[in-house]
Amino acid sequence: MKALRRSFLVFLVLVGGLPPVSGWTQVDITVTRTVIQRIPVAVVGLAPFHLESGGADLAAQASSILMDDLEFSMIFEVLPPSFLPFEAREVQLGTEEEVLPPLNKLKVQAMVAAELTMRGNDLILEGRVYNVARGTFLGGKRYFGDVKALRTMVHRLADEVVLRLTGERGIAATRIAYASKTKRATELYLMDYDGRNSVLVTGNRSINLSPRFSPDGRLLAYTSYRDGNPDLYLLNLETGRRDKVSALPGLNISPAWSPDGRWLALSLSKDGGTNLYLMRRMGKGLRRLTNGIGISVSASFSANGRQIAFTSDRGGSPQIYVIDIEGTNLHRLSFKGGYNASPKWSPRGDKIAFISDRGGGGFQIYLMSPDGSGVQQMTTLGSNEDPAWSPDGRHLVFMSTRGGKKDIYLMHADGSGQRRLTRNGFINFAPDWSP
Amino acid sequence: MSRYLNCSLLVGVALLTSACVVTQEEFRSLQQDVRGMRVELNAIAKKGGVSDGEEWGTSATDMVARLEELSVETRMIQGKLEENSHHLSELSQRLDQTELKVARLRGEPVRPGGTSVAGQPAIPSTVPPPPGATARPGVSTPSPTGQPLPPSGQGLTSPQHPAAASPGQQVMQGSMPSPEKVYRDGLSDYTKGNYDLAIQSFKTYLTFFPKTSLVPNAQYWLAESYYSKREFLRAIREFDKLVNKYPESPKVPSAMLKQGYAYLELGEPAQGQGVLRELVAKFPRSREARLAQDRMERL
Numbered sequence: 006m007k008a009l010r011r012s013f014l015v016f017l018v019l020v021g022g023l024p025p026v027s028g029w030t031q032v033d034i035t036v037t038r039t040v041i042q043r044i045p046v047a048v049v050g051l052a053p054f055h056l057e058s059g060g061a062d063l064a065a066q067a068s069s070i071l072m073d074d075l076e077f078s079m080i081f082e083v084l085p086p087s088f089l090p091f092e093a094r095e096v097q098l099g100t101e102e103e104v105l106p107p108l109n110k111l112k113v114q115a116m117v118a119a120e121l122t123m124r125g126n127d128l129i130l131e132g133r134v135y136n137v138a139r140g141t142f143l144g145g146k147r148y149f150g151d152v153k154a155l156r157t158m159v160h161r162l163a164d165e166v167v168l169r170l171t172g173e174r175g176i177a178a179t180r181i182a183y184a185s186k187t188k189r190a191t192e193l194y195l196m197d198y199d200g201r202n203s204v205l206v207t208g209n210r211s212i213n214l215s216p217r218f219s220p221d222g223r224l225l226a227y228t229s230y231r232d233g234n235p236d237l238y239l240l241n242l243e244t245g246r247r248d249k250v251s252a253l254p255g256l257n258i259s260p261a262w263s264p265d266g267r268w269l270a271l272s273l274s275k276d277g278g279t280n281l282y283l284m285r286r287m288g289k290g291l292r293r294l295t296n297g298i299g300i301s302v303s304a305s306f307s308a309n310g311r312q313i314a315f316t317s318d319r320g321g322s323p324q325i326y327v328i329d330i331e332g333t334n335l336h337r338l339s340f341k342g343g344y345n346a347s348p349k350w351s352p353r354g355d356k357i358a359f360i361s362d363r364g365g366g367g368f369q370i371y372l373m374s375p376d377g378s379g380v381q382q383m384t385t386l387g388s389n390e391d392p393a394w395s396p397d398g399r400h401l402v403f404m405s406t407r408g409g410k411k412d413i414y415l416m417h418a419d420g421s422g423q424r425r426l427t428r429n430g431f432i433n434f435a436p437d438w439s440p
Numbered sequence: 441m442s443r444y445l446n447c448s449l450l451v452g453v454a455l456l457t458s459a460c461v462v463t464q465e466e467f468r469s470l471q472q473d474v475r476g477m478r479v480e481l482n483a484i485a486k487k488g489g490v491s492d493g494e495e496w497g498t499s500a501t502d503m504v505a506r507l508e509e510l511s512v513e514t515r516m517i518q519g520k521l522e523e524n525s526h527h528l529s530e531l532s533q534r535l536d537q538t539e540l541k542v543a544r545l546r547g548e549p550v551r552p553g554g555t556s557v558a559g560q561p562a563i564p565s566t567v568p569p570p571p572g573a574t575a576r577p578g579v580s581t582p583s584p585t586g587q588p589l590p591p592s593g594q595g596l597t598s599p600q601h602p603a604a605a606s607p608g609q610q611v612m613q614g615s616m617p618s619p620e621k622v623y624r625d626g627l628s629d630y631t632k633g634n635y636d637l638a639i640q641s642f643k644t645y646l647t648f649f650p651k652t653s654l655v656p657n658a659q660y661w662l663a664e665s666y667y668s669k670r671e672f673l674r675a676i677r678e679f680d681k682l683v684n685k686y687p688e689s690p691k692v693p694s695a696m697l698k699q700g701y702a703y704l705e706l707g708e709p710a711q712g713q714g715v716l717r718e719l720v721a722k723f724p725r726s727r728e729a730r731l732a733q734d735r736m737e738r739l
Contacts, residue, residue: 296727298511309633311668320519321512331701333728334664334694337522354632375631376624 043082044170046115047089047108047137048072049096054121056152063152064121067130067159068094071119073199074163074177079399079417080170084113098131108137117166128155132162134169143169156201176395180439181402182206182216182225183413186432193227195242198395198438200413200426206240215435217260219286222440226250226260226269237271239286250288255279261304261313262286268330270294270304270313281315283330294332295319301326303347307375308354314338316346325359327375338377344368347391350375353398356418358383360390370403372418383420394418396440402426404434525690532653536619619649623658630665638665656682656689663695672702693719693728700732709739 048071054064075081086093090107101118108116119132133145146165148158157178164175179198184191190210196203207213212230219226225240235258237251251257255274262269269286272279278298284291294313295301301317307327314327325339325348339345342363349358357375360368367388373380383389387407394401398418405414408425411432416423427433617625626641642662646655663678679695679702686692696719703712716732723729 296730299515307631309631309635309668311664312631319515320522321516322519324519324522329664329694331697332731333697334660334691335727337526340523340526350631355628374624374628376627378620378624 044080044115045084045111045113046075046081046117046166047084047093047113048075048086048117048119049089049093049101049104050098050118050120052094052097052120054123056123063128063155064094067119067121067155070156070159070199071117071163074160074175075117075166077199077400077422078163078167078175078177080167080173081115084111098133101133101135102140102142105135105137105140109140113137115166115170117162119162124149126151128152128158130155130158130162132165134166156197160197173397176397176400176438179396181413181426181436182218182439183427183436184214184216184434185427185429186434193225195439196426198415200428203427203429206242215259216437217262218437218439219262220264220266220440224286226262228258228260237269248287250286251284259302259304261306263306263330264308264310268310270306270315272300272302272304281313281328292332294328294330295335305348305350305357307350308352312375314348314350314357316348325357325377338373338375340377341380349392349394351394351398351418352396356398358392358394358401360392367406370401381420383416384423386423389414391435393437395438400438402436402438404436529653533620536649536652536654540619616648619645619652619654622649623654626658626661630661630668633668635665635669638662656686656691659686660689660691660695664698667698667702670705672705675699676702693723693726696722697728697732701735704735704739713739 048068051064051068051071053062055062072083076083088111089104090111091104096104096118098118098120101116105116114137116135116137117132118135119130122129122131127149128151129147129149131145131147134143135141136143146162148161150158160177163177167173167175167177176198180195181198181200182193182195185194191212191214192205192209193207193213193216194203195206206216206225207227207229209229209231212235214228214235215226217226218224223241223243225242227238227240228235229238230236231238232249232252234252234254235256236249237257237260239248239250240246241248250269251271251273253273253275256279257271257273258279259272260269261271267286268283270281270283273282274280276293278296279300279302280296281294281301281304282291283294295315295317297319299317299319300323301315301319303316305314306312307314310330312327312329314325316323317326318324319326320337322343323346324337325345326335326337328335338348338357339359339361342361344362345359347358347360351357355374356372358370358372361371362368363371364382368390369385370383370389370392371380372383383392383401384403384405387405389403389405389407391404392401393403400415400417402413402415404411405425406412407414411434412425413427413433413436414423414425622641622645626638626645629635629638629641639662642658642665645658646662649655649658659678659682663675663682666672666678667675676699679699682689682695683692683699689695696715700712700716700719703709703715713736716736719726719732720729
């Protein structure tokens with residue numbers, strides 16, 4: 006187990022340290038886009054590349070990952086290679102500008118040309134981005150790594166494409182933490198946003214719950230019964246160091262990070278009832294936000310860090326409330342249905358995802374505005390719980406029973422594109438999306 | 441038509457009010473129960489000195505069970521009060537909308553609250569503006585510094601944000617958004633941390649819809665936006681307006697608490713404590729009073 010954890014950390018360090026060889030040239034690009042209009046983009050190059058004769062075509066894998074990432078972003082519409090008036094994979098770096106005119110005729114707005122080569126034991130993935138209409142080169146980047154890091158290199162290239170074309174951060178290189186229950190334990194895992202590369206991060210054969218990434222992505226807060234009591238831990242994902250930051254008598258559960266990463270909201274039962282508290286991230290400066298003998302859990306900060314949405318039964322049934330970080334201005338947001346819970350404030354600040362039984366037949370995921378208005382249903386199949394936002398606010402990860410048991414799924418924030426991520430045969434739940 | 445709408449809304453309000461009365465009765469009954477429990481508890485406590493342990497234990501167990509029942513009941517009633525309050529708020533907003541529609545149908549330059557608007561901004565949908573007008577005298581919302589807003593395209597205004605345009609422009613375009621939209625845009629900008637836009641929205645709301653039901657809330661969020669920007673002097677001033685103009689608003693204890701905190705942030709502990717003490721005196725059972733006590737103890 007130790008070896009596994011060590012290799013995980015080495016993996017993180019390696020991937021985190023992938024250096025670009027050449028920087029991007031900052032060139033302005035004007036891309037006209039509305040919420041529903043995607044940018045047509047073509048991916049060319051990535052000629053067949055095999056490490057050994059008869060082995061897998063790594064360039065084909067890279068091309069597929071890149072196109073999936075760009076398509077999933079909700080920003081791009083990737084043209085299928087068969088729609089192009091030339092053989093896309095035969096385009097070589099250095100000659101890619103020749104295909105800009107035919108792409109322009111097809112009204113393609115952007116082109117990504119890429120190539121996979123080898124130097125020593127390292128794979129080299131090079132990507133270049135063009136504004137097709139203007140025929141201008143926007144920049145290029147090279148990534149180095151071993152074969153195992155290929156997916157990560159491609160995800161990073163996809164994120165650079167998103168960043169350079171839209172100014173927004175992409176989510177292809179993000180990760181999802183989740184809990185997985187076996188017969189013996191409930192452990193926490195990390196996986197890529199597309200469900201690949203799952204890695205164990207706890208491994209204490211106890212019950213580990215509620216993983217929450219810090220806003221800088223370096224720390225993972227979670228509750229563990231490792232020492233008998235449900236205590237709150239912080240795991241440093243870069244060093245592997247674990248700190249027990251709250252071990253008060255009773256529950257130390259349901260953590261949530263403030264957007265600046267300085268504060269953690271959590272639920273404690275040390276004084277009777279289960280109430281909401283704020284503390285500094287290393288456990289100091291505990292401040293109580295709610296009172297009473299009821300249950301207040303599932304805190305989630307607003308984007309401005311001034312408010313916290315949470316679930317409370319102070320009105321007789323679980324409902325969603327909002328309170329200021331000073332512990333004042335408490336008000337209720339949900340009124341329909343007997344059970345509304347698990348609020349998650351969008352990083353963009355304009356929506357709150359939550360679960361509700363208002364439709365009957367199990368829980369479904371809904372979105373609402375921060376004042377409780379404009380409720381939209383996102384899911385219909387099976388029972389769906391534990392919503393969490395992607396860092397760009399365009400997607401949600403959640404748990405669903407639609408496949409027969411609890412698994413992790415993704416969807417776009419308009420409810421479309423729902424897809425399953427976990428297929429490990431265990432009970433998977435409580436996902437959280439890294440920044 | 442408008443009479444019909446108004447009547448139906450009034451009936452709705454009446455029904456809801458009757459629902460509130462039922463809730464108040466339940467609440468009174470609960471209070472009587474609690475009083476009864478206190479008397480019983482006192483009796484048991486007195487008896488405890490002379491009776492045997494078993495009898496005391498049974499009574500205590502019963503008491504715990506009944507207290508648990510009461511706790512559940514209290515929460516249920518709390519929930520009902522929240523729901524009634526919410527329904528009342530919804531109904532009030534619908535009434536606001538109806539009044540606005542009626543005023544527009546009549547072509548009257550009348551505010552939603554029904555007041556005359558001599559020298560005040562109107563909400564015409566058909567009256568064209570004077571040629572070349574960008575803003576009418578008396579309708580521009582003051583900026584945080586008290587100066588008129590810059591023209592469109594500069595400063596805080598944004599074509600994508602209806603509430604961010606100056607009221608004069610909105611009148612000129614004849615497309616004033618609904619009060620709910622202005623309010624929600626403000627709240628949305630507040631939660632995103634776009635405090636300047638939020639301030640503009642809430643000022644627009646208070647200027648154009650001064651008689652609507654969400655005015656106290658808009659006043660609160662205006663002050664809160666300044667507070668979040670750490671412009672504590674302005675926050676104090678705006679919270680003060682809420683406390684003085686709308687003393688019945690449920691947000692008054694929060695406003696007073698933040699006023700007190702704002703004074704403390706400004707390094708004026710005497711004034712801060714004064715406000716916090718006043719809060720404790722006025723709303724001794726509120727959560728804000730507890731928070732104020734805590735804060736004063738830490739001074």
